[in-house]
Amino acid sequence: MELLTNQVLAGIATGAIYACMALAVVMIYQAIDHLNFAQGEMAMFSTFISWQLMQWGVPYWSAFLLTLAISFAGGILIERLLFKPLAKAPVLTNVAGFIALFAIVNSVAGLTWDFTIKQYPTPFGSAPFLGSQLISTHQAGMIGVTLLMLIGLYLFFQFTRIGLAMRAAAALPESARLVGVNTSWMIALGWGMASAIGAVAGILIAPVVFLEPNMMGGVLVYGFAAAVLGGLSSPLGAVIGGFLVGVFENLAGTYIPGVGNELKLPIALALIITVLVFKPAGLFGRAIVKRV
């Protein structure tokens, strides 16, 4: 029993990483209706910016806020420069664009900051949390920040004018335009917000997985899986999905014989697909009904 509790706790701790990433994925999916494959790389780049700022002597929290602002602006810039011109192109062309962005960001980060692994500071400390050996204060802080972001996003989308406009622009672009919503800028705003959330995720994850240009590769896969499992239309679902994937992965690694580290990912994915076969829109997503 104790093994089970411990494994679940450890799963929740890793799940927080996935939840963070999944939240960023859902954000951009809401805004632009595609999965952005470059999301992880953008988050990695933001994390490097904050690291660089700290190297230059900027204190942690100032660097954090500055990075959020830079990432927000960067996200909007990328949308305006690279993806607005592709708005009318086929979906698959857009996906190719994401892959291109992935390659560019990864390569530029590698050249600027090289591929050596870097330590990244945490503001929460890394002592055991409430006497548990499995969850450190950093991981608890990470879970806390993720939940705070979730609440913040919920409030933003439900109770602000601009949040409502963004939802309208994503759900029914034509009608939104008719009532005077500037849908094009809502998409840019979505990119900015997703990029900023990604930056938070990156900064929280970096102390755990260490900072290097390929740090997001594995995390992004789990983030996507978590977002899809929770339902791409639900930020809450994405966070719950993140925790579920973390726990699944740990339990499968512990209890199914012959599953080493290498088979963890395929098993977690297989499980998610099994769930999807029964609930094709994810656990918390809305089924889309088409009017014909």
Added chain:
Amino acid sequence: MSAAAEDAVTEAPAAVEAVPKRAMTLGTGTSLVILAALLVTPMFVKNFVVFQMTMVMIYGIAVLALNILTGGSGQFSLGQSAFYALGAYTSAVLMENFNVNYALTLPIAGLVSFGAGYLFGKPALRLSGIYLALATFALAVAMPQLLKLHFLEHWTGGVQGLTVMKPDAPFGLPLGQDKWLYYFTLAISLAIYIGSVNLLRSRSGRAFMSIRDNEIAASAMGVDVAQYKTLAFGISAGITGIAGGLSAIVVAFVAPDSYTINLAIALFLGMVVGGVGWLPGSFVGAAFIIFVPNIAESISKGLSGAVFGVLLFLVIFLVPHGARQVAIVAQQMLGKLKKN
């Protein structure tokens, strides 16, 4: 809770423009010129270039298979590398462990992959769009790990992979191994290309395309949607398997890490660059994914990824519909010239 239960209602997306039959292929004249060029070129270039051209054709077959699935039936797959790996391993294991003739392993590789694709297509029926992409992605991620499994090591060679004997030209033909394999691949590519074009023009092809354009309308017209969707998956996987088998013969080596998700992504890029739904474009796309990374590397070693990304952006900015768009524009210009 009520929000989740309430169904979101959206308008059906505007129908995709139908592809006119003639636009799907090249004209007879153009085809013959290209074929002649392909037959003659190996006589004048180095063996390494011949090898690269062979690889372009092999990737071209795999991109073509994805094109049948995505451009034909409107389903998306990031798992093509898994079927490619399955085909490659089937051929390699048959050649090395059972001494089967290399040419005979190809139909078997195709059949095995067809079966796997068909079976995978069954549960995947429930999924579409992004969700299907994730499911196929999982397949691509799992495949290299499965090939490394311990109890299969006796056949697959585990992490080390398998080395395969490169076949010589038969009947004492005066051709080197590379040149012989080039013509061998060319013949198979041609057969698959012609077969695929005819498939898409057949009753089944029309069923695929009707599903792509509007699933509900297709089923209302009496198309067995589930049957044709899984069939498209199976056929696409089967052709990819043949490409994989060919690659095992030509490269003379298979290893789990040659068939990662990166291969699936490359094949996807090849399809987009070549033009989704335009079969001749598959080979243009294949050339792109083979040569452009090399070009990027030669421009800047440290920034090769960035250069590749920028080149890719250039292509999709200039021609969002891929090589097909170039072909259409060229055709129109030729038409104008003829009129004048």
